Amino acid sequence: MVAVPDQFFPxxxxxxxxxxxxxxxxxxxxxxxxALIESDDPALRLAMCGRLNACLTLLQPTLNDVIPPHLVPQLTVDTPPAEPPRFEPESDLLCEYCLTLTHVLNSQSLPPDMEKTLTGLLCELVWYFADIMKAPRWVKGTEA
Known part of the structure; x- marks a missing residue:
């Protein structure tokens, strides 16, 4: 039996x-x-994936709900953050994500609703990837 790393047990x-x-x-x-990405233990990865799924399932139907009044103070700041959250993986990792999704979709082993969702994710990732690949890299008249 594989021991659960102490930091993941809770x-x-x-x-x-x-x-x-x-x-x-x-x-x-x-x-x-x-925990899912850091663990090599298949049982722990399965458990973390299940817990992640449960949390996301609880979050999904509430995403467009009004913010509860008791949370407004913690989500209110005097100055907005200098850097908002961003999704900016390196192009090689982004390409790997896209390739993996194409392999999953080509397996044709998913229920239609999951296939549709993953196809949407793949399209969004590919469009983002293409934008990155075609983005200007230099400004005329400046040193490289």
Whole structure:
């Protein structure tokens, strides 16, 4: 039996429900994803993937809900962040994501609703990848 790394053990039992604030659920999602990518233990990866799925399933129907009044103060700042959250993987990793999705879709082993969702994700990633590949890299009249 493989031992669960100490830093991931609490994630196996952390409680959350449909009443958990979306900010807390988002934190849990980050922790589950981190454990998922850092673990080599198949059982732990399966458990983290299941916990991540459960959190995302609770979050999805609430994404367009009004922010609860008790969360407004924590989401209000005097000055906006200098850098908003961004998705900017390197082009080689982005290409790898796209290739992996094409392999999954070509397997034709997914239910139609999942296939449609992954096709949408693939298209968004490919369009982003193409924009990056075709983006200007130099400005005329400046040293490289």
């Amino acid at each position: 994630l196996l039992t952390v409680p959350f429900t449909a009443d958990t604030d979306f900010t807390v659920l988002a934190d849990h999602c980050e922790h589950f994803a981190e």
